[in-house]
Amino acid sequence: MLPSLRWEEPPEGPVVVLLDQTRLPVEEVELVCTDVPALVRAIQTLAVRGAPLLGIAGAYGVALAAVRGYDVDEAAELLAGARPTAVNLAYGVRRAAGAYRVALEKGAGREGAARAALAEARDLHREDAEASALMAGHGLALLDELLPGGGHRILTHCNTGALVSGGEGTAFAVALEAHRAGRLRRLWVDETRPLLQGARLTAYEAARSGMAYTLLTDNAAGSLFAAGEVDAVLIGADRIAADGSVANKVGSYPLAVLARYHHVPFVVVAPITTIDLRTPDGASIEVEQRAGQEVTELTAPPQVAAGGVGPGAGGGLPVAPLGTQAYNPAFDITPPELVTAIVTEQGAVSPVTGAGIAELCARSRQVTIS
Numbered sequence: 225m226l227p228s229l230r231w232e233e234p235p236e237g238p239v240v241v242l243l244d245q246t247r248l249p250v251e252e253v254e255l256v257c258t259d260v261p262a263l264v265r266a267i268q269t270l271a272v273r274g275a276p277l278l279g280i281a282g283a284y285g286v287a288l289a290a291v292r293g294y295d296v297d298e299a300a301e302l303l304a305g306a307r308p309t310a311v312n313l314a315y316g317v318r319r320a321a322g323a324y325r326v327a328l329e330k331g332a333g334r335e336g337a338a339r340a341a342l343a344e345a346r347d348l349h350r351e352d353a354e355a356s357a358l359m360a361g362h363g364l365a366l367l368d369e370l371l372p373g374g375g376h377r378i379l380t381h382c383n384t385g386a387l388v389s390g391g392e393g394t395a396f397a398v399a400l401e402a403h404r405a406g407r408l409r410r411l412w413v414d415e416t417r418p419l420l421q422g423a424r425l426t427a428y429e430a431a432r433s434g435m436a437y438t439l440l441t442d443n444a445a446g447s448l449f450a451a452g453e454v455d456a457v458l459i460g461a462d463r464i465a466a467d468g469s470v471a472n473k474v475g476s477y478p479l480a481v482l483a484r485y486h487h488v489p490f491v492v493v494a495p496i497t498t499i500d501l502r503t504p505d506g507a508s509i510e511v512e513q514r515a516g517q518e519v520t521e522l523t524a525p526p527q528v529a530a531g532g533v534g535p536g537a538g539g540g541l542p543v544a545p546l547g548t549q550a551y552n553p554a555f556d557i558t559p560p561e562l563v564t565a566i567v568t569e570q571g572a573v574s575p576v577t578g579a580g581i582a583e584l585c586a587r588s589r590q591v592t593i594s
């Protein structure tokens with residue numbers, strides 16, 4: 225698979241190259257962003273997506289503005305505001321912009337400061353890969369402890385693999401680790417309506433890994449639990465509040481409720497950069513509301529954004545009467561009491577409490593920067 229994101233410096237000037245996730249699984253096509261507005265569009269149309277990768281993209285976006293000589297503060301504001309829920313985006317932007325500012329203050333000049341922003345983006349990219357490998361190890365150790373019988377049957381939601389990370393991802397990296405250790409019996413993949421990150425992206429990554437996996441519609445999960453076919457749920461996160469509330473792809477909260485009813489562990493895997501101590505609780509997390517056409521029409525995100533190739537108002541194939549109102553939050557919030565554990569690169573918090581989260585963050589150098 226092509227890298228999900230890379231920095232390139234061709235003679236015409238530096239660019240951020242993205243694997244366009246809206247085209248998967250049909251084709252691997254790269255999207256070349258030569259400026260910040262192009263990168264912002266890629267973020268909003270989900271060509272680049274998933275919390276850790278959004279942070280990396282934000283940091284490289286700042287570096288792109290700096291190296292090309294654009295206004296860095298303006299670029300940082302545009303990038304950080306592109307999507308509201310994944311805290312990693314603002315974090316990545318803040319890190320690169322901070323490095324730029326510090327270098328300027330130290331007299332590095334604009335060129336030196338731009339190089340400092342780029343170095344910071346590269347550091348964040350590498351750190352995310354390292355965090356990913358550590359989470360995979362901690363996550364599998366936790367699964368083995370929670371499920372001593374082995375032969376794990378894991379249900380996952382949305383997409384959390386290499387496509388969203390500098391490494392192999394968050395929740396998916398744990399499933400992959402279990403697969404490589406011969407302890408994954410099956411990965412159940414929620415299709416993840418309406419944009420199908422599970423069907424298009426997680427199934428794509430699972431197929432490439434050779435693991436046993438099965439795709440299901442989101443609303444089939446209940447009957448799967450009832451049949452005793454799920455040993456654990458593993459998901460990622462877009463923001464974890466100080467009290468341990470977890471924002472993740474819409475549909476995560478119903479899985480947590482199902483998991484509790486059926487006495488199945490519900491485990492969240494996320495790097496420390498996804499924890500936001502400035503957000504006190506779940507109610508304070510801003511949940512992105514997306515266009516209703518994503519629900520009322522079958523269409524690819526860029527077509528929605530471009531406004532039209534098909535007969536529906538948003539350009540897609542209508543699946544509801546024209547003019548139907550749709551409720552389309554991109555995320556939901558799972559309260560800490562439904563979360564069995566949060567696995568980070570620093571280890572696991574379990575049970576999930578605000579104090580446990582704070583202690584974990586205190587051990588991390590990264591959080592003091594945010």
Ligand SMILES: CSC[C@@H](O)[C@@H](O)C(=O)COP(=O)(O)O
Nearest residue numbers: 273274275382384394460461473
């Ligand atoms: C490791 S990724 C965790 C989350 O970012 C992921 O589960 C998710 O909800 C992504 O949402 P998306 O809207 O596709 O960016």
